[in-house]
Amino acid sequence: MDFLANFWSNVTLGFGVAVTPFHLLLCFVGVFLGTLIGVLPGIGPMTGVALLIPLTFGLKPNAAIILMAGIYYGAMYGGSTTSILVNTPGESSSVVTCLDGYEMAKKGRAGQALAAAAIGSFIAGTFATLMLMLFGPWVAGIALNFGPPEFFSLMVAGLTVVTSLAGRSLVKALFATLFGLAIATMGIDNQSGVPRFVFNNPELMDGLEFLVVAIGLFALCEVFVNVADLKGAVMERLNIKGSLWMSREDWKRFWPSCIRGTLAGFFVGGIAGAGAAVASFVSYGLEKKSSKHRDELGHGAIEGVTGPESANNAAAGGSLIHLLCLGIPGSGTTAIMLGALLMIGLQPGPLLFIQQPDFVWGLIASMYIGNAMLLVLNLPLVGMWVKLLDIPLYLLMLFIIMFSFLGVYTVNNSVQDLFLMVGFGVIGYLMKRLDIPAAPVILGIVLGKLMEEKMRQSLVISDGSMMIFISRPISLFLLLLAVVAITNPYWKQIGHGVRRLFGGAPAA
Amino acid sequence: MFKKSFAMVALVLLVCVGFTASSQGAAYPSRPLEIVAPANPGGGWDAMARTINRVLEIEKLYPQPVSVLNKPGGGGAVGMAYINAKKGDDYELVVYSPPLIINTINKTFSQPYSTLTPLAKLITDYQVFIVKADSPYKTFKDLMAAVKKNPNAVKFAGGSSPGSMDHLAFCKVAKLAGINAKDLSYVAFSGGGEALTTLLGGNVAFVSSGTGEVLTHIQAGTVRALAITSGERRGGPLKDVPTLKELGINTTYEVWRGVFGAPGMSKDAQAWWGNTIKKMVTTKTWKESLEKLQWVPAYEDAAGFAKFLKGEEKSYKELMTDLGFAK
Numbered sequence: 001m002d003f004l005a006n007f008w009s010n011v012t013l014g015f016g017v018a019v020t021p022f023h024l025l026l027c028f029v030g031v032f033l034g035t036l037i038g039v040l041p042g043i044g045p046m047t048g049v050a051l052l053i054p055l056t057f058g059l060k061p062n063a064a065i066i067l068m069a070g071i072y073y074g075a076m077y078g079g080s081t082t083s084i085l086v087n088t089p090g091e092s093s094s095v096v097t098c099l100d101g102y103e104m105a106k107k108g109r110a111g112q113a114l115a116a117a118a119i120g121s122f123i124a125g126t127f128a129t130l131m132l133m134l135f136g137p138w139v140a141g142i143a144l145n146f147g148p149p150e151f152f153s154l155m156v157a158g159l160t161v162v163t164s165l166a167g168r169s170l171v172k173a174l175f176a177t178l179f180g181l182a183i184a185t186m187g188i189d190n191q192s193g194v195p196r197f198v199f200n201n202p203e204l205m206d207g208l209e210f211l212v213v214a215i216g217l218f219a220l221c222e223v224f225v226n227v228a229d230l231k232g233a234v235m236e237r238l239n240i241k242g243s244l245w246m247s248r249e250d251w252k253r254f255w256p257s258c259i260r261g262t263l264a265g266f267f268v269g270g271i272a273g274a275g276a277a278v279a280s281f282v283s284y285g286l287e288k289k290s291s292k293h294r295d296e297l298g299h300g301a302i303e304g305v306t307g308p309e310s311a312n313n314a315a316a317g318g319s320l321i322h323l324l325c326l327g328i329p330g331s332g333t334t335a336i337m338l339g340a341l342l343m344i345g346l347q348p349g350p351l352l353f354i355q356q357p358d359f360v361w362g363l364i365a366s367m368y369i370g371n372a373m374l375l376v377l378n379l380p381l382v383g384m385w386v387k388l389l390d391i392p393l394y395l396l397m398l399f400i401i402m403f404s405f406l407g408v409y410t411v412n413n414s415v416q417d418l419f420l421m422v423g424f425g426v427i428g429y430l431m432k433r434l435d436i437p438a439a440p441v442i443l444g445i446v447l448g449k450l451m452e453e454k455m456r457q458s459l460v461i462s463d464g465s466m467m468i469f470i471s472r473p474i475s476l477f478l479l480l481l482a483v484v485a486i487t488n489p490y491w492k493q494i495g496h497g498v499r500r501l502f503g504g505a506p507a508a
Numbered sequence: 509m510f511k512k513s514f515a516m517v518a519l520v521l522l523v524c525v526g527f528t529a530s531s532q533g534a535a536y537p538s539r540p541l542e543i544v545a546p547a548n549p550g551g552g553w554d555a556m557a558r559t560i561n562r563v564l565e566i567e568k569l570y571p572q573p574v575s576v577l578n579k580p581g582g583g584g585a586v587g588m589a590y591i592n593a594k595k596g597d598d599y600e601l602v603v604y605s606p607p608l609i610i611n612t613i614n615k616t617f618s619q620p621y622s623t624l625t626p627l628a629k630l631i632t633d634y635q636v637f638i639v640k641a642d643s644p645y646k647t648f649k650d651l652m653a654a655v656k657k658n659p660n661a662v663k664f665a666g667g668s669s670p671g672s673m674d675h676l677a678f679c680k681v682a683k684l685a686g687i688n689a690k691d692l693s694y695v696a697f698s699g700g701g702e703a704l705t706t707l708l709g710g711n712v713a714f715v716s717s718g719t720g721e722v723l724t725h726i727q728a729g730t731v732r733a734l735a736i737t738s739g740e741r742r743g744g745p746l747k748d749v750p751t752l753k754e755l756g757i758n759t760t761y762e763v764w765r766g767v768f769g770a771p772g773m774s775k776d777a778q779a780w781w782g783n784t785i786k787k788m789v790t791t792k793t794w795k796e797s798l799e800k801l802q803w804v805p806a807y808e809d810a811a812g813f814a815k816f817l818k819g820e821e822k823s824y825k826e827l828m829t830d831l832g833f834a835k
Contacts (some may be wrong), residue, residue, distance in 0.1 A: 050549030147711040188582065190696050193669035202589045202618065205582025327724045328701040336549050345800050349724030412580060453698065460695045461663055461711055
């Protein structure tokens with residue numbers, strides 16, 4: 001009872017802070033700028049927040065954080081737009097959205113894809129905020145149980161997603177994953193400080209930038225494939241077929257994947273602290289395993305957009321829990337927000353909820369409002385975005401090239417990255433011709449570095465004993481989950497065999 | 509039509525000529541300034557660069573536009589290569605801290621730190637060694653006794669690679685306490701936040717960290733700071749943390765930050781920056797920023813800074829050669 005009374009007084013306090021004309025305006029400016037930042041590839045949430053920090057100078061703490069949080073989740077929202085329209089991921093967590101989003105666009109269903117992404121993001125964002133409100137400190141406590149061994153096992157479970165990313169051949173998908181894992185070993189090794197595959201090139205010391213590879217393999221590859229296939233058909237368009245809005249069938253398929261994506265994203269981002277990109281991959285794998293329409297995934301299924309997009313927003317909300325309750329940034333963007341909060345004179349961390357309740361609850365209330373604003377802002381934009389597709393293909397290809405170069409250059413201000421991107425575009429083209437899927441490469445890069453790091457940290461802690469991975473319950477559970485996921489397709493066959501052996505009736 | 513455009517071109521040319529003439533003739537500074545942060549937004553180097561940018565603008569100390577350029581990668585190696593390519597350019601500044609020296613000694617940088625033009629040491633921070641609130645190690649003496657007994661069993665973590673600051677800070681202490689630093693067991697994380705989570709989750713015995721990142725946890729009592737590497741006691745939440753000297757280990761460890769010009773910066777420009785930085789560190793905006801970011805002022809002019817860097821190089825070289833990190 002006490003808890004509830006407290007809760008309500010906090011919520012009223014929060015909305016009292018957030019619902020002032022000035023704060024509402026800031027919230028709107030934030031989500032609007034955020035959406036723009038998200039749509040422009042390369043300028044991801046991290047750079048966006050960093051660029052706009054000067055705007056917050058001179059603002060009161062409440063106002064500053066409302067603005068920054070707006071930019072942050074606005075950018076998470078906008079990232080899917082270019083994935084769906086031009087196969088160019090705006091930030092790392094929207095790479096998976098390309099897989100089915102762009103396929104939907106090709107089938108003339110870009111409107112539905114954009115709407116599903118926006119609504120899924122809204123629901124997931126609201127859910128994560130609610131969790132932050134009700135159980136923030138508690139979730140933060142659980143998060144601390146995620147040491148290096150648990151993290152490693154989560155990555156192993158994540159890798160099982162590869163089977164779901166495979167096209168026709170699992171062998172080819174495994175090849176692509178290994179390629180990604182190999183790329184992930186480039187750069188200075190975190191555990192020994194030794195540079196690997198750096199070739200004395202300072203720009204390679206941190207390894208290959210993930211977006212460079214992703215944009216090369218997806219966006220540029222798309223351009224090359226089109227150029228090679230076009231021949232006379234340069235005036236073709238990706239026509240929009242039928243209504244822009246989701247049909248009843250779409251809605252029926254939307255809900256289950258949205259709920260799965262939200263829960264998976266919140267677990268990965270909020271509890272494990274593993275970031276939005278990992279969350280989106282895990283969610284895609286989950287769809288492939290549990291969706292009723294799993295066979296359509298990869299060919300423009302709405303689940304392939306809804307799940308990952310819900311997951312990355314839930315993960316983003318989750319990582320705010322780490323920032324506010326522990327003072328530990330769970331992602332690059334929240335690291336920048338931490339820096340900005342310090343500039344304002346606030347110390348996020350265990351004491352924040354007690355010392356600055358109006359600040360914390362004001363922020364939480366503004367997140368509800370901001371999420372609602374984003375939905376209202378984005379749904380009418382769908383019609384406008386879709387018009388972008390109503391141009392001849394050769395023009396669309398030019399757009400893709402422009403967005404790719406712009407996006408990759410702004411990540412590190414590096415020309416070398418542009419050459420690498422073109423190189424990966426060519427590799428992507430060859431892979432496409434050989435029918436090797438590109439998504440597992442990205443998964444390998446996302447998971448590889450973390451997986452190796454966490455494994456070696458665990459082994460230093462355990463003095464080299466592998467038992468650390470199975471002697472800790474959470475870690476063991478995650479590993480078992482991985483085993484189940486991998487062996488899942490074979491169970492039926494094993495069942496068949498067993499039944500035949502014992503002379504039972506053969507299954508139909 | 510042709511005449512009109514010709515006139516335009518001529519006008520533009522005239523303006524250009526006039527502009528270059530005036531910029532060559534005028535005294536330093538006559539062009540926009542670029543401050544290179546050799547890391548991504550969000551870290552200490554970026555914060556330093558942006559603070560300088562802000563103070564120069566608000567206090568109107570630099571008459572032209574100022575901007576920050578992030579050149580992340582390789583623990584500052586990309587920034588180092590970039591600034592070395594700007595040799596002789598008086599309008600390029602860069603900020604660095606101890607990794608500049610460390611990466612010179614382990615040859616991560618292709619150019620040594622001495623190619624840069626030191627302008628001023630600006631601020632400093634110190635390392636603290638922290639344990640979780642419920643740790644059996646109540647004092648630094650408890651901890652050191654356990655480390656002495658079995659160095660490999662007492663795992664410690666930090667937010668940087670082995671052979672970088674968080675690791676070396678404790679190695680320096682261990683060495684003076686008569687422990688072979690090579691026997692220590694260090695777990696490297698990619699960032700102080702991750703190391704702290706690992707400590708709070710009970711996965712390591714202690715963490716070596718800059719004070720700024722863990723201050724709020726010390727205040728909240730979730731972690732306990734056993735020792736600080738400053739020469740004298742710090743104030744505020746750190747007032748009860750003993751210095752190494754008080755604990756009988758006669759050393760300090762500084763996480764300084766300073767600003768440099770590009771290689772071969774002209775004498776005029778150096779002199780101008782000498783005066784301007786001296787003025788900058790006395791302004792209200794500067795002092796306020798330092799207080800907010802909990803940075804300790806540690807201004808030293810170009811000559812003092814250059815001397816200080818020499819001392820740092822010597823001390824790091826000894827330590828890193830012992831540990832096998834020098835190349």
